[in-house]
Amino acid sequence: MDKTEELAKAFEEQRGHLRAVAYRMLGSASEADDAVQEAWLRLNRSDAGSIRSLEAWLTTVVARVCLDMLRSRKSRREDELEAETVEPTAKNEDASSPEEEAMLADSVGLALLVVLDTLGPAERVAFVLHDVFDLPFEEIGPIVGRNPAAARQLASRARRRVRGQQTTSSASLTAQRTVVDSFITALRAGDFEGLLAVLDPDVVVRLDEAAGAPGAPRELRGARNWAQGAVAFSRLARFMQTAVVNGSVGLVFAPNGKLTRALSFTITNGKIVEVEIIADRDRLQKLHLATLDS
Numbered sequence: 001m002d003k004t005e006e007l008a009k010a011f012e013e014q015r016g017h018l019r020a021v022a023y024r025m026l027g028s029a030s031e032a033d034d035a036v037q038e039a040w041l042r043l044n045r046s047d048a049g050s051i052r053s054l055e056a057w058l059t060t061v062v063a064r065v066c067l068d069m070l071r072s073r074k075s076r077r078e079d080e081l082e083a084e085t086v087e088p089t090a091k092n093e094d095a096s097s098p099e100e101e102a103m104l105a106d107s108v109g110l111a112l113l114v115v116l117d118t119l120g121p122a123e124r125v126a127f128v129l130h131d132v133f134d135l136p137f138e139e140i141g142p143i144v145g146r147n148p149a150a151a152r153q154l155a156s157r158a159r160r161r162v163r164g165q166q167t168t169s170s171a172s173l174t175a176q177r178t179v180v181d182s183f184i185t186a187l188r189a190g191d192f193e194g195l196l197a198v199l200d201p202d203v204v205v206r207l208d209e210a211a212g213a214p215g216a217p218r219e220l221r222g223a224r225n226w227a228q229g230a231v232a233f234s235r236l237a238r239f240m241q242t243a244v245v246n247g248s249v250g251l252v253f254a255p256n257g258k259l260t261r262a263l264s265f266t267i268t269n270g271k272i273v274e275v276e277i278i279a280d281r282d283r284l285q286k287l288h289l290a291t292l293d294s
Helices: 003-026 029-045 054-083 098-108 110-117 121-132 135-142 148-163 171-190 192-198 222-237 283-287
Strands: 198-208 220-221 240-245 249-251 262-269 270-279
Touching: 003 029, 003 054, 003 110, 003 121, 003 198, 029 054, 029 192, 054 121, 098 110, 110 121, 110 148, 110 240, 110 249, 121 135, 121 192, 135 148, 148 270, 171 192, 171 240, 171 249, 171 262, 171 270, 192 198, 192 222, 198 222, 220 222, 240 262
Parallel strands: 198 270
Antiparallel strands: 198 220, 240 249, 249 262, 262 270
């Protein structure tokens, strides 16, 4: 086996780890694969014999590539907002199937990916490297262009965003989550009776302009009315996960890890009495989102 083959074999042994790092930073399987491929190209161009720890070197390279990609993504989004372009629909741009994306998102935590997407690029990289992969801030600092103390502050700020400012009691959130978990379980199963069990008979469902078809009603009343329509979307419920939405337990809908819809619930006596479905891009960006403890 020549040196090139040895290097390729050593790289393949790290691929799974590198893809896991990249996916948590980018929230996209295709972009994660691009970042890993770029790391391989850079390794090929480097003096591999001088690398003391291949895992550490490759992790650093992937992190820097992801940081550049996140910054480029942020710049593109700002340009789109300034130009008031219409947000494109989520599409599959490579060989990654929706099933693979769903499994990856589920393994990481869809709500976590959604909240991570609200962080600044350097915050996201610092948080993922430290809180998920346990890298010391002495190594993270040079990657994000900060000293270790500043990198620690980035991760701390990101951690607060991810966990949210808990203004609702843990007991209340737990009770809300029980109801919302029952709702999403019934929705995924297409269980009409299961939905009725957690909906108040007179539940009111409000949709913003972007959430419904043009000309469709923006308000629905009655558990049976809404449940009948909701079960038709049961196959899409795999892209939903519980999260804290503006201080209460709700649902985020994020195919490929990109938030396109959020459901906010008002729950009274163990029943959902009001639902707000939010799909407007500007409103989604202004939501206060956080993850729920496992």
